[in-house]
Amino acid sequence: MGYSKVIHVDVVWWFWPLALFIFTLVIGIIAPVSGVGGGVLFVPLATAFFPFHVDFIRGAGLIMALTSALSSAPQLMKRGLANIKLMAPVVVVSMITSVLGGMAGLWITNAFPQGKHYVNIALGIVLFVIFVVMVRSKRVEYPEVKSVDPLTQKLGIRGEWFEPSLDRVVQYQTTNLPIALPAFAAVGFIAGMFGLGAGWANVPVLNLVMGAPIKVATSTSMLIISVNDAAAAWVYLANGAILPVIVIPSVLGITIGARIGARVAARARPRLVRYLVLAIMLLAAVLDIIKGLSGLGVI
């Protein structure tokens, strides 16, 4: 029988995979209800509370985000909500940076004896930034695009979908692609480095900067995540940072939980749950920074 040496408590080998399954199931349920992405919650919380090395947690986080995105993107594309014309120019840039982010994250933990602690601190700081973005950013259902930049014009980034709440087909176009590209580059790097989902940043950029309607922004963000995370996953595969014992319970938990969560969200999305999840995120940020600083012997 195996024993975990990390928490210094004798547990059978299946305790942590089972705990991980329940943990990701809960994340899967509360993510759609709170409007906070499951990928953003998983890595910081698992880093704070589970004994696995951050390399494996980031690898599992990436595969979780990839699986969720792959499962939902096709239906959204068929309905016209996720648009390959909006995704392609963005991902040309962000795919490169997400792979570089994955390489940087693994390099830091392996090249420096204290690398794991630096990554924990950086993760905590990134979480603070995500927290601020989530609290402050507003969502515009149907942004008004007054003028289209020449690059977007040339690429013809536009589309349409049937909106049941309006009972009509809604047409849209976007703008500001040159301004949005550097933002997507930065987001790709962070997503690859920490194994985080990137919806928290993709959606505001697509919606508020490029003028995509909120439904198009959330759907196309899924498509962007599917391509970026798939490319970054190869970095983790090539470094042995994908362990089925961690990945499988996580993917199963989040997949089942997301289905339950989607049904709950269709009925009620209490604000209290969103505030609670944001508070948990803030707590995870603090814990990750404390864990990193105590690992370095600073506190």
Added chain:
Amino acid sequence: MREVRVDPVNIRFARVMEILTVVGLLVMIIPAIGYFMGINQFVSLEEAIKHWDEPAHKFWEDMKGMEISGYSWFLNNLSYTDCLSIVGIVILALTPLISLIVSIPKAEKLYKVLLFILAVEFVIAIVRPLFMHVTGH
């Protein structure tokens, strides 16, 4: 009420992605059932918990005495249930690339170029670890 016009490139991309995602999930989960039941494990579950708090490279050194670089660590051990499960993850990680390639013929001229560039970037991301090791040790 008129039909929604969805670009044919979106439809083809979505169909390929849908099929490959199901295949990838099945290939990932079915061998994993055997793995968690203790059948033919490459990484013993009872041993794994002693080392899963170590960085990935040290985990493999301590578990198997091997230095990981590239994909041979699981490709050479496909008779084991856990390595077979990783093939499912490989299929999932290949899904966007295959969807991109299959969609190129349906795309408009400018997007043919963009999707081709994306596919090339993706292939570089896959083969890069074979000639460039970045783990810093």
